[in-house]
Structures are given as structure tokens and as C-alpha cells.
Amino acid sequence: MPSSRQKIAVLDYGMGNLHSVASALQKVAPADEVVLATTPEQAQGADRLLVPGVGAIRDCMAGFVEAGFVPLLRDAIDSGLPVLGICVGMQIMMRRSEENNGVDCLDIFPQPVKFFGAGLRENDERLKVPHMGWNRVEQTRAHPLWSDIEDGSRFYFVHSYYVPAENNADVAGRTEYGVSLAAAVARENIFATQFHPEKSADAGLQLLKNFTAWNGRT
Template sequence: MIAIIDYDAGNLTSVARALAHLGHAYRITRESGEILQADRVIFPGVGAAASAMESLKNYGLDTVLHQVMDAGMPLLGICLGTQIITGFSEEGDVPCLGLIPGRVRAFPASMKDDADRALKIPHMGWNRVQVKRVHPVLWDIRGEDAFYFVHGYYPEPENPDHVLATTPYGIEFVSAMGFGNLVATQFHPEKSGKPGLKLLDNFCRWGGEV
């Protein structure tokens, strides 16, 4: 069973629908016992880092996520769930979970495209993902595959070895990272059609080893 963590940060239904489509059993939960007894954990989310961290602490889920990590259970962060697994977010200047060394940065306000036109923030829509490091969760993801993004901030891991993929949008930012039994994507695989479903299915079959 796959536990989808409910911490009042939304985006749970689309993740659940994607898992159901793939035929994987899941449960949306904030109960620590259910999460720790799951085979895998998905940590999605949309919204702001500060309110998300407050909710996690109120439910005791900050501790549970550290236990999941320490137990070697496969863990997938998505969007906001990717950002707040780092140690600090510039969105609200808030300390975060620190599951992976790094921080979250805001997109520069002055970003421009190749034609010198100002780029809109947040970065919203489809964009390509360039795989930088082979990983089981990214198996069969190709350079022409596009994924769906909605974000004004992006993760910046301290260790370059933790970068799994990058995406261009004014700058080249980290769009997927991994560390041990943890994988995280800034894009939304559950909203990204066949490539996103492939990535989710890879995660649901991954044992947590690299």
C-alpha cells in the first residue's frame, strides 16, 4: 500500500487518481501508524512553505517523515513536497524538514527567454526535463518528454550528486533530485500524461535502492 500524506496542502485527489489508473493500492492519510506501515510514501503538495511546515508540525508529520527516511522506505516528494524536504525555503524564510541538504530559492524577477522577452513567474505549463543521472524512478524518461510545472520557487541541493534532472526556464534549475530512498520532482507527474504516469509507476515498483 502507498500512503499519500494529507497535511492540508491539497493536490491529493489527482495523485490518487493516477495511482488508481495504474492499479496501485493507496490510502490518503495523516495517521502516523498507517504511514509507517505503508510500502511507499508520496508527499505531494501545493501552496506556501510556511503554512505547510506549520501543518506538518501540528500533525506530527515532520517527525514521521524523518522516520520514513530513516527506515529506508521509498519516498516521493512532489512540487511543494519537494521544496520543503530541503533545509530552508526563501518563501517566507522558513526552516524546513532537512531530509536532503539544500535550500529553496525564488526565481529571479528579471529572467528573460532567448528572444529577450520577460518570463512570467510562476513558471506554469509544460516543459522538458533533462535527466542528468540514471535513476530507477526516471527509467525510460526521454529528453523529449514534457512535464507539467506550477511554481515560483525551485530546490537547490547542496550536493550536485543529488541532482537527477534539470529544466530550462530563464535559468537551468533542478527539477528532480534524489538521495538514498528519497526522490523528489518539482513538476507534477500526476498531471503530466504518459511520461508522468510512467514515472509514478517506476516509483511504485522501486524498492528504494539506487
């Protein structure tokens, strides 16, 4: 863990209850300052940014833009600040989503966000959409955020749209649910998960703890 007190900014753009994320961060990093930032000014001086998100992509993108967080996020990425995206906070970093009849996203990662679709099946079993509950995550490459987390650990998912894992150079973790989906993506100082680490018991808390100690390099 870094020796000095850090400021961790959780970006609050009106999408979802963020208190569980903030509480989980405070639990794993009790000496740090965790801020729910509703404006870019409140996030200034942060040592790391967390981008959460729950809900429809159109509303999430609109809220993120209206809050003024796009320049903040891009500046953080360019400066090498560690960034963690969670759930729709991961999806808004993609190129475009099929949700809401198609929504352009931030295009930080070039992949699309696709709908699971009707008739999703695995081993002749019909799968429910949304994908909701615990599922195993295969760590497809080493990363500091996987430190002390056993490969194949279960994490908690809630989503109807997914980022494909196939032909995706940014995949850091993979999950099977009728299709092979990106459970986590990573590039330089960005790590983002489709699952909710704050709802994923010990493995999720370990990932958040790893984030608070990560220097943004792999």
C-alpha cells in the first residue's frame, strides 16, 4: 500500500447507488479519503478514479457527459492515473453499444457492446437474460489487480449487454455465459470489470484493495 493518504474519487453522475462501492473502498483502504464526486472539481487532485455505472447506456452516457466527466476521465487516462470501471462504467468506455437502438460511447476501447439476445443457450440449457448472479472468471493474462485472487474465482454479474471476448486484445478476464464475454479489460492505466467487485465477497474486496495499491502500470 502507498504510505501517504490517497484521495480516491468515485464519479457520481446519477446512475445507481454508489454507497456500496464507496463503503467497500473505505473498508479495504481505511486510511484513504474516498470521495463521491458529482463534479469534476470535486475529483480534482484525486490519486485514482473509479467509474461505476448501473442502468441504461443512453442515460449513463448522457449523465456522464452532462456532469463534465469526459474531459476529466480522458485527462486522467493521459496522465497515467489509475482508473477502474465497473459494469456500465466499463461499457461506456467502449466504442458503441447496441442498447437503446444504438448509442455511441467514449471509444476508449474499440470493442462494441452487444445484446445477449433471445434464445441464449449453453449445453442445451436456456439461459436467462439478464445474466444475473455468480460466475467464474478466467484470468486470461497477469495483471496487478488479479494479485492474490485465485484464477477461476466467482464474481457477481448483473447485465443484459456484454463486450465480446473473442478477437479482443484488451481482455484480462473471460466468462462464459452462452457466449464468451469480457469479464475484465485492461490497457495501460485502465482496468474495467463487467462484474461488481463491491458485491463479490472476498475476491471482489481483494480486487478493490489491489486497485488502491496499483501504480497504473502492468
